[in-house]
Amino acid sequence: MTRSMETDLLDPADPDAAPGPHPLTDEEQADLHAWWRAANYLAVGQIYLMDNPLLRRELVPDDVKPRLLGHWGTTPGLTFVHAHLNRVIRQHDLDAILLHGPGHGGPAAVAGSYLDGSYSEIYPHIGLDEDGMRTLFRQFSFPGGIPSHVAPETPGSIHEGGELGYVLSHAYGAAYDNPDLVVTAVVGDGESETGPLAASWHANKLIDPATDGAVLPVLHLNGYKIANPTIPARISREELLDLLHGYGHDVLVVEGSDPQVLHRVMADAMDAAVARIRQIQAAARAEPGRPRELWPMILLVTPKGWTGPKEIDGLQYEGTWRSHQVPLTGTRDNDDHRRMLVEWMRSYRPEELFDEAGRPVPRILAQAPPGFRRIGMNPHANGGLLRTPLKLRDFREFGVPVSVPGAAAHEPTRVLGSYLTDVVTANPANFRIMGPDETESNRLGAVYEVTDKVWHGEIWPVDVNLAPQGRVVELLSEHTLEGLLEGYLLTGRHGLFSCYEAFIHLVDSMFNQHAKWLKVTRGIGWRAPIASLNYLLTSHVWRQDHNGFSHQDPGFIDHVVNKKAEVVRVYLPPDTNTLLSTAQHCLASVDYVNVMVVGKQPCFDWLDPDTAGLHCARGLGIWDWASTEPEDPDVVLACAGDVPTLEMLAAVSILRERLPELKVRFVNVVDLMRLQDATQHPHGLSARDFDGIFTTDKPVIFAYHGYPWLIHRLTYRRTNHANLHVRGYIEEGTTTTPFDMVMLNDMDRYHLVMDVIDRVPSLQGRAALLRQEMVDARARARAWTRDHGDDIPEVRDWVWPDARDEAGTTAGQLSDTSADFSPADAQPQN
């Protein structure tokens, strides 16, 4: 077995090996080297200079920035890849984008797109001349300027350079359904130590060479992180090559420190890689379903801080961690360092690279691919340009009929599965569903009627719903799936991430970066809107019965709500039709992060499709049929979430029977952001609207899905906040029936009734017996679960009073004792 792939591996007789190797001519190599020197010059200039960009006069302290920021160490490797990618794009008319895993190398990406003219086209005030270069340098990591990392401001980027680990998953997401695209993804060797990156190598088993594009990983081994060597640089080369082979790659090694030698090796490797990619794709397209082949990748081994200062103040810099950030410090005041900076920059011979006006000379400009083939201008990296809205049918066509609220029950996600089946069918090449081994468990399995899970590992006869092509992507790595979906959205497509609520915290920090991207792009006119990032969180905290007490944390909502109001939305549909309405709305939206939280177990149908649509459009509202006196209540009973809605309605049913004179207004909240003030969130209710619904002086009992303090946080400025009493999720011990969980959190119907008795002034001293009955009922229910391992019948079989006489209503229709995943669900659908 060949582990280190030879560049002659391509059989020239093979007709599929379309683009053969094109050895560099001396002139091509000289031009390429000139481009690289220019890019490195521009990178150094960005890090250091406020003025005197071409060093045409003596460099004085005021020319140097007072704060030196940015990362030099990775930059020359990134510019090297950029130079060679330019070449193969031109050579093979390749449709290619470049993702920088070592995202700190912002100067490299900016320099590259400046040299190909994209930067000046997008930012006309930064022209291809000395003035433009001055502005380019000055703005870098400067107040009011651009970040030091690759960022939304960077042309050609779909990858934020803050937290590391996501470049491969973003790359594979970008390659999905773009059969001609080659996504070059530079993986830093530091980044390669992170968990998310380590997992994402295996995404090459989830991509289809017949219908998807290709990812060309370049593992850039410059050997060091901030203050340490990297693991892959300090294990034996044999172990490293085995590791990369184990990830499913044939490895092309490009190693050295002499650029002249390395240009030829790298050019050969890039040619070979492109040829191999085309070969694999051609074979797969000719013979669908053939076994997976090893994809090519490049192992690029070059010194850290390559071409930078070799030694400073007696210490080695080039080739060590010391060149990670800014190698020459105090450059403004240290004459010696300033002289070294000039020497360093002059070593690139800028006078050969830029003409009198400061414009790159023609041989450099000629390196840029034409038009939209430029890395800085490829539309895939501004995916909103390519986005077409999803074709969505009206959710009402898929809704469940509701004659009387609560007369029937459905599993909301199962019905959503039917709706998604239509979305998949109508949008066969720009919509994907991501699930960490949970799509079936989350009861969305109807989609397998029309599609499969993409899988390029071996497929055995026993398998179901696995295929080389499929719109569902499953892997037991939330990180990889989140990255794939982000990459897919950022290149102009659409998707849904369904996940157990408790485990979505795995991607808290990835959500952070994506939310930051969305926030920043709102201020960048040239970035077209992209589809929203849609989370469906199910298997939620109130159903520990299905999960043995491991699904404890509803705090993702809190995490999301911390982000800028413009980009986040949180929805808590109380039933099936409201989920459908919410999902359609989210799938049609752009530039948001939408979080939908709903259970997968049977849930009473409260609203018919039309009413559900109206309710969701309002975001919150009074449910007339559940109120006894909606206009002039003694108390407002509010709820958000499916289980809280059930318990609150059960409480109302007790109150209606036992305290018929009590005037109750029932309010349900679907869109959590409606609770905030209009001045704080675009969805927020005005003070007048809020006070109209929640009153200014009546007690409000609020049952909420998540941590109760979030409701207080969202409403603490509201007039009636002092009368608001919230019950929600608080972490307590183990439990295994649904109502036990509710009781454990004191969010049960009995407690809610007690709250009403305690807080409505007119009931003071009048309902002590009922209150005591509630205490007893609760104790009985608790004892029952401990004896029987199931909910007490009066809870299990509870039905909304007005639905009791309806045909079709049977006791215990909410009872769902199946385990988290029923194997029968996974049977073939025909």
Added chain:
Amino acid sequence: MTRSMETDLLDPADPDAAPGPHPLTDEEQADLHAWWRAANYLAVGQIYLMDNPLLRRELVPDDVKPRLLGHWGTTPGLTFVHAHLNRVIRQHDLDAILLHGPGHGGPAAVAGSYLDGSYSEIYPHIGLDEDGMRTLFRQFSFPGGIPSHVAPETPGSIHEGGELGYVLSHAYGAAYDNPDLVVTAVVGDGESETGPLAASWHANKLIDPATDGAVLPVLHLNGYKIANPTIPARISREELLDLLHGYGHDVLVVEGSDPQVLHRVMADAMDAAVARIRQIQAAARAEPGRPRELWPMILLVTPKGWTGPKEIDGLQYEGTWRSHQVPLTGTRDNDDHRRMLVEWMRSYRPEELFDEAGRPVPRILAQAPPGFRRIGMNPHANGGLLRTPLKLRDFREFGVPVSVPGAAAHEPTRVLGSYLTDVVTANPANFRIMGPDETESNRLGAVYEVTDKVWHGEIWPVDVNLAPQGRVVELLSEHTLEGLLEGYLLTGRHGLFSCYEAFIHLVDSMFNQHAKWLKVTRGIGWRAPIASLNYLLTSHVWRQDHNGFSHQDPGFIDHVVNKKAEVVRVYLPPDTNTLLSTAQHCLASVDYVNVMVVGKQPCFDWLDPDTAGLHCARGLGIWDWASTEPEDPDVVLACAGDVPTLEMLAAVSILRERLPELKVRFVNVVDLMRLQDATQHPHGLSARDFDGIFTTDKPVIFAYHGYPWLIHRLTYRRTNHANLHVRGYIEEGTTTTPFDMVMLNDMDRYHLVMDVIDRVPSLQGRAALLRQEMVDARARARAWTRDHGDDIPEVRDWVWPDARDEAGTTAGQLSDTSADFSPADAQPQN
């Protein structure tokens, strides 16, 4: 190169190969198999039965639990490993613990510790008889019982079985500084797809065979997850073995489905692995610093749901994903399934395994290792038993002198580094510092005077502070470090995790699981307290100048505060001495998660060591010297965090000069939990104390490090909440000087002065000119940063008025224009 290690690899002539292979005798094998059958019987019983545990009468519906929960699929593999680990423990008097990566396999861990008697010793109501077995079965995943996952309740466990991915990092953490311990870590093949697990394989380069124990990974390839095959099961075996070799392992393959064959293969493999571990350790102990060797590991390939139902209702179960959870569903009501359940359980021949009383027969009991060698009783798995408090010197000895507040400045973390140097020296074998490549960057580098970073990759001459042994653990994987530290703490040791504030969200979900562990253990009497999990979050959000706008999120505090009050503490020391006091307190504490947030850049010294100690003990308090009228104020100015404290003091200095008649009370908060009510958090202030400090009716302006709404959330029940105005961190655009960041968030001194003018009734209509001056000063400061790339001198050089005349106070002492990491810091310390 041998990639698949042969069991004859051990040279019998090698004297270091202490425990040679011990081929199983037929009788040993029969005993071992009987134990395995018993464990499997007990596992099935836990999943299904409420009664009739020995099937001594017909199984009726009421014997079966109404809700069938738990994971059968992984269980027989786990019991298989358990059986064989028992054997080698006995054979070699091994000190070994067992970590279950597939933590859903709770029934396996419980069965194992029941059979070795640990369970009954710890839970005397669950005896080794039929009654005990009934209770054991019934309690499993039953209301009021135990979770279905491996959990704190499980004897012998240090590993919660909720979220997957952490078994190897926990294992390596447990092995640290336990030179005789062998930690067997079963990695599920589903779990192996996760990022955290994928990264943690490389922890074998961060462990020292001379002074640490060993980890024996067992990759359990049963081929399936919930609804899919696993990646490692569906790549070529060659790729898989290369991958594992690339991780640094020699692989012993144990594959098959015939238990009789596999017992012998597994026994040989376990013997070989133990021998190889001892060989590596002996060599390293004889010759310190010799090159790293490949550690052994086992690849165990067995059918999913092994020995369970082969087929149910016409579908294959054993050997497929269908046996992942509960293979026979509806067993209570489905006579056919109930009959199959009986057949399945009887296939283990319980009559041979348990005597008349239901007690395991002697040949089974004899499989248990003796006393504390039992997997369920090994004290390392109840680490609190082994914990000795850290030897900590009084922080005052390391404090910086403060004659006048604000007369000098220090980098708080750099001074903490000196304190930690002493902690490392005084506690050479039970304290470690974890840092994701950031210990030096976080300015704790003083510790390298007395220790190094542990590193078993290659070490080159250029390297500094790397050594085979070291108390600092660095890797660019927050997940792995968090897991290592958790494993270290759970086995009775101490540590500190220093991390950039923004990136700590990477471990949100790991923190969740650890906090859950701590919460649950508070109710488990036999679990001894363990050292707290201490986070030092620095490089924080207010210093984007150092991080190019990638360090945006202070929300980890919010995430932490969602957890149960008993287990979480958050500290925001305003200066160097308060950080030292806080750190000493945290390092001495048990059973908490402590979060300390402080910057690493120069910070004025406000409190002398004694005062700092008192202030931290109170948690919050009035700073007399910063107040103009602490007793009877017009306004309370409060702050929490280093930058907010600086800004609030700067605001006070303006107010003192310009509105000398204004009576100001200055309050600083170190311990955030003091803000909560005493009824909500053990650290909370009583209403009387709170009202005494924050008044019941005066305006309170609060400058806070994180998202402002957290302060509201913590105080919304307080009397004076309506008068509370909080300024904190809100996400906005890019910026690169510290004051620019503060201005961007409107938490600057000028805004704080405006707040006072706007909110103090006596100032209404009296200070309009000053207000306008503030607006102008702010605009000037903003323009300055955009022109100069640095803060305006009046800000940069600001000094607390009373310190202006002090010797040693020079303008601009807070100026810190160095990049995030100064390479000079990384020079050898001599």
